[in-house]
Amino acid sequence: xxxxxxxxxxxxxxxxxxxxVVSFLMMQLAPGGPFTSERPLPPEVLANIEAQYGLDxxxxxxxxxxxxxxxxxxxxxxxxxxxxxxVNDIIAAGFPVTLTYGSIAFVLAVVIGVSxxxxxxxxxxxxxxxxxxxxxxxxxxxxxxxxxPLLVLVFVLALEWxxxxxWNGGKWxxxxxxxxxxxxxxxxxIARLTRSSMLEVLHMDFIRTARAKGLPSHYIIWRHxxxxxxxxxxxxxxxxxxxxxxGSVVIDFYFATGGIGYFFVNSAFNRDxxxxxxxxxxxxxxxxxxxxxxxxxxxxxxxxIRY
Amino acid sequence: MxxxxxxxxxxxxxxxxxxxLSFAAGTHPETGEKLAEDQTFTYRILDEHASLxxxxxxxxxGAEVLRDLFEGLYNQDKMGxxxxxxxxxxxxxxxxxxxxxxxxxxxxxxxxKPVTAHDFVFAWRRLASKELASPYAWFIELMNIENAGAxxxxxxxxxxLGVKAIDDHTLQVKxxxxxxxxxxxxxxxxxxxxxxxxxxxHGKEWTKPGNMVSNGAYVLAExxxxxxxxxxxxxxxxxxxxxxxxxxxxxxxxxxxxxxxxFLAGELDRTKVPxxxxxxxxxxxxxxxxxFPRLCSYYYNINLxxxxxxxxxxxxxxxxxxxxxxxxxxxQNVTKAGQFPAFTFTPEVTAGFSAPEVPxxxxxxxxxxxxxxxxxxxxxxxKDNPLNLSLxxxxxxxxxKIAIAISQMWKQKLGVQTTLANMEWKTFLERRGxxxxxxxxxxxxxxxxxxxxxxxxxxxxSGYNDSKYNNPDVDRLLKEAKTADNPQENYTRxxxxxxxxxxxxxxxxxxxxxxxxxxxxxWPTKNAEQNWxxxxxxxxxx
Numbered sequence: 001x002x003x004x005x006x007x008x009x010x011x012x013x014x015x016x017x018x019x020x021v022v023s024f025l026m027m028q029l030a031p032g033g034p035f036t037s038e039r040p041l042p043p044e045v046l047a048n049i050e051a052q053y054g055l056d057x058x059x060x061x062x063x064x065x066x067x068x069x070x071x072x073x074x075x076x077x078x079x080x081x082x083x084x085x086x087v088n089d090i091i092a093a094g095f096p097v098t099l100t101y102g103s104i105a106f107v108l109a110v111v112i113g114v115s116x117x118x119x120x121x122x123x124x125x126x127x128x129x130x131x132x133x134x135x136x137x138x139x140x141x142x143x144x145x146x147x148x149p150l151l152v153l154v155f156v157l158a159l160e161w162x163x164x165x166x167w168n169g170g171k172w173x174x175x176x177x178x179x180x181x182x183x184x185x186x187x188x189x190i191a192r193l194t195r196s197s198m199l200e201v202l203h204m205d206f207i208r209t210a211r212a213k214g215l216p217s218h219y220i221i222w223r224h225x226x227x228x229x230x231x232x233x234x235x236x237x238x239x240x241x242x243x244x245x246x247g248s249v250v251i252d253f254y255f256a257t258g259g260i261g262y263f264f265v266n267s268a269f270n271r272d273x274x275x276x277x278x279x280x281x282x283x284x285x286x287x288x289x290x291x292x293x294x295x296x297x298x299x300x301x302x303x304x305i306r307y
Numbered sequence: 308m309x310x311x312x313x314x315x316x317x318x319x320x321x322x323x324x325x326x327x328l329s330f331a332a333g334t335h336p337e338t339g340e341k342l343a344e345d346q347t348f349t350y351r352i353l354d355e356h357a358s359l360x361x362x363x364x365x366x367x368x369g370a371e372v373l374r375d376l377f378e379g380l381y382n383q384d385k386m387g388x389x390x391x392x393x394x395x396x397x398x399x400x401x402x403x404x405x406x407x408x409x410x411x412x413x414x415x416x417x418x419x420k421p422v423t424a425h426d427f428v429f430a431w432r433r434l435a436s437k438e439l440a441s442p443y444a445w446f447i448e449l450m451n452i453e454n455a456g457a458x459x460x461x462x463x464x465x466x467x468l469g470v471k472a473i474d475d476h477t478l479q480v481k482x483x484x485x486x487x488x489x490x491x492x493x494x495x496x497x498x499x500x501x502x503x504x505x506x507x508x509h510g511k512e513w514t515k516p517g518n519m520v521s522n523g524a525y526v527l528a529e530x531x532x533x534x535x536x537x538x539x540x541x542x543x544x545x546x547x548x549x550x551x552x553x554x555x556x557x558x559x560x561x562x563x564x565x566x567x568x569x570f571l572a573g574e575l576d577r578t579k580v581p582x583x584x585x586x587x588x589x590x591x592x593x594x595x596x597x598x599f600p601r602l603c604s605y606y607y608n609i610n611l612x613x614x615x616x617x618x619x620x621x622x623x624x625x626x627x628x629x630x631x632x633x634x635x636x637x638x639q640n641v642t643k644a645g646q647f648p649a650f651t652f653t654p655e656v657t658a659g660f661s662a663p664e665v666p667x668x669x670x671x672x673x674x675x676x677x678x679x680x681x682x683x684x685x686x687x688x689x690k691d692n693p694l695n696l697s698l699x700x701x702x703x704x705x706x707x708k709i710a711i712a713i714s715q716m717w718k719q720k721l722g723v724q725t726t727l728a729n730m731e732w733k734t735f736l737e738r739r740g741x742x743x744x745x746x747x748x749x750x751x752x753x754x755x756x757x758x759x760x761x762x763x764x765x766x767x768x769s770g771y772n773d774s775k776y777n778n779p780d781v782d783r784l785l786k787e788a789k790t791a792d793n794p795q796e797n798y799t800r801x802x803x804x805x806x807x808x809x810x811x812x813x814x815x816x817x818x819x820x821x822x823x824x825x826x827x828x829x830w831p832t833k834n835a836e837q838n839w840x841x842x843x844x845x846x847x848x849x
Contacts, residue, residue, distance in 0.1 A: 030734075031733065031734040031737040031738070032733030032736055032737040033733075035442065036736045036737055036740070037365075037442075037736065038736065038750075039770075039771060040736075040770050040771065041442060041445065042445045042448070042459075042770055044444075044456075044460045045440075045441075045442065045444045045445050045459060048437050048440035048444065048461070049440045049442060051437075051440070081357055082355060082357055082358065082532065083357055083363045084358045084359060084360060084511065084514045084515070090532060093532045093533075094532070094533065148565075149564070149568075152565070156568065156569075156572050157568065157572060160572070163569075163572070163574060164565065164568050164572045165560065165569055166535065166558060166574075167531070167534050169531075253561050253565075254562055254565050256558065256560040256561065256562075256565065257534065258531055258532065258533040258534025258535075258559065262533055262561070263533060266533075269731070269732060269733070271733055
């Protein structure tokens with residue numbers, strides 16, 4: 001097990017490095033730069049700025065300095081656009097926001113989605129099944145850029161229960177709507193995935209055997225059916241978790257949460273190279289980490305898998 | 308005992324709080340209006356300010372915050388006139404190159420230190436210095452201060468900048484050559500004083516709440532990047548007694564429709580009217596939908612450089628294109644927020660400027676259309692030899708609508724085939740800046756309220772002259788205007804030359820449209836630069 005983890009990590013680091021190099025070079029390919037503006041800077045002013053950020057150095061040297069800064073000081077560099085802040089500052093400000101509403105939305109999506117899926121499968125072709133399938137299809141086809149304004153219309157303008165956006169230090173009133181808007185479509189996918197997987201498992205021989213032995217129904221479901229049902233779900237949940245906690249750009253824009261998703265897109269428009277790189281590395285590391293965790297969970301859940 | 312002490316403290320706080328509230332809930336000393344209990348002003352911005360360091364700030368949203376936090380030599384009143392800030396008055400030498408500013412003695416920083424001429428000297432040297440590498444360093448060059456250019460280039464030491472503290476309260480500025488509007492430039496945020504001791508103590512971190520020392524009517528209380536910043540009344544400000552707004556909250560909301568919803572929900576006092584919604588909202592919320600002129604111009608650049616197609620180098624073609632644009636249709640049916648049809652580059656609202664009547668401005672649209680047809684035929688374009696052009700704009704719903712409308716006008720009236728190309732902002736700027744276009748959308752807002760802030764773009768050497776227009780007469784007239792007692796004659800002449808040469812197609816002069824709470828008073832709608840100060844606003848009771 002330990003050697004497996006070490007092996008995976010040994011592959012992860014070069015992967016990350018490759019990610020850094022490729023995204024660094026791709027950014028340079030985009031036309032314009034961080035200091036391109038409506039009012040082009042006079043050459044002497046531009047020269048001073050580029051010298052200050054080391055952008056006048058050859059590309060290879062810039063990249064080495066950048067990677068060196070990360071490895072030695074864990075310094076992801078300055079933001080070229082928000083001059084009072086470093087990339088570390090920006091990630092420290094934006095990531096906790098998204099992590100908070102993303103994790104809550106994830107838990108909500110998993111709990112409700114799995115319950116709904118199981119309930120539907122156990123009551124196959126009953127009204128409950130149709131209801132659950134109906135809801136999950138409805139939630140899936142409503143993208144969050146429609147959900148957001150819809151929720152605001154109901155809860156902010158009509159009922160006047162909640163604020164229409166902002167974060168305000170993470171007060172619960174500000175978290176509710178982003179969580180709902182983010183979780184619904186994931187919840188729907190999880191419900192449908194669970195339902196179909198459960199249905200498949202319920203028709204398997206070992207369940208029939210268990211029933212033939214006369215085991216009580218709830219025991220069969222908890223003891224025998226649940227684990228194999230969740231198997232296909234796990235491979236879906238790893239990347240989903242990362243996608244949710246790294247922020248939905250739509251949620252961050254519409255609810256003005258100040259989350260990391262907003263910074264990510266914004267930095268691309270601004271050609272704020274270091275911010276963009278910092279967030280890419282963060283997202284990359286999270287993806288690699290959670291894929292590893294999912295793989296380890298497989299071993300725990302499926303006795304056939306051994307590392 | 309501990310409990311007793313605490314409860315005394317609490318009651319003292321409650322007492323003092325109720326004191327200040329009772330002041331806030333009083334009446335306005337001049338107008339007699341009943342003031343609202345809650346004097347908090349909350350407004351929406353599109354994107355976070357780039358910096359709160361006065362010498363590093365480069366955007367309008369940053370300047371708005373900085374005008375509250377810091378105070379420069381002069382401020383503007385609600386009409387846009389200069390009023391004393393830290394400076395009470397100034398003298399000019401006979402040759403108009405040396406300005407002496409006399410500073411008030413009661414101005415102090417938020418930490419209690421007096422505001423002195425040395426703070427300005429420090430700030431201005433800092434703005435020019437190579438070490439700071441400010442994106443606004445060009446402003447000190449534009450101010451024409453002695454040695455500014457050489458310092459920015461790194462050829463001279465910042466100490467050689469033509470600015471000197473004669474004593475603590477007298478500031479002397481030497482200009483390279485005379486610049487009649489020099490005092491106007493001192494309201495710009497990059498010229499605000501900065502606290503040397505705080506910057507040295509905290510380095511780059513000095514603009515964070517708690518570290519920042521400022522001399523304006525407000526101090527920075529909270530700042531969450533891309534979410535909100537909060538500033539509260541500065542008790543040490545010399546004119547604190549005249550301030551009504553206790554707290555100013557800036558919320559970053561990128562989506563204008565989301566912001567509008569939050570305005571309706573009562574979370575904001577001010578936001579922009581969503582694009583194209585002005586007439587509808589004006590009818591629905593007449594008191595809260597406001598519009599006023601801005602010091603900005605919307606126009607199309609025509610490429611005149613070597614990379615330009617042959618057709619555009621013909622003056623008659625450029626004139627035909629400019630004449631055929633029906634500006635009334637654009638402003639009344641497309642932009643729909645009271646924008647002003649433009650026949651000159653410089654907006655009519657510019658101080659000391661009266662827009663000259665240029666020939667094509669005097670005609671009716673029908674006459675212009677006929678003339679346009681004649682001109683294009685004379686230039687050799689018609690059914691047998693149709694003119695094909697491409698029009699570049701940055702991706703945005705409103706620019707797209709305007710581009711479609713104008714290309715339709717050209718097609719219907721002149722038979723010109725226009726290919727529209729939209730690009731993401733930075734890509735667009737790159738292409739326009741490198742003259743990799745035929746016709747490109749452009750907009751310009753004045754840096755100060757004087758016509759040269761627009762017309763300087765027509766100088767052959769201007770870095771912002773994206774048409775690469777080159778007319779020695781214009782260059783000469785611009786140069787003379789810098790020292791003329793009355794530059795208006797030169798400006799009139801330049802506008803007339805532009806209307807003849809047509810290196811750009813003026814389309815409209817901007818207006819600003821806001822949803823603004825009717826209880827928020829004293830907004831400077833007549834200040835065309837929209838330089839507003841929270842200290843001048845107040846909220847009345849509903």
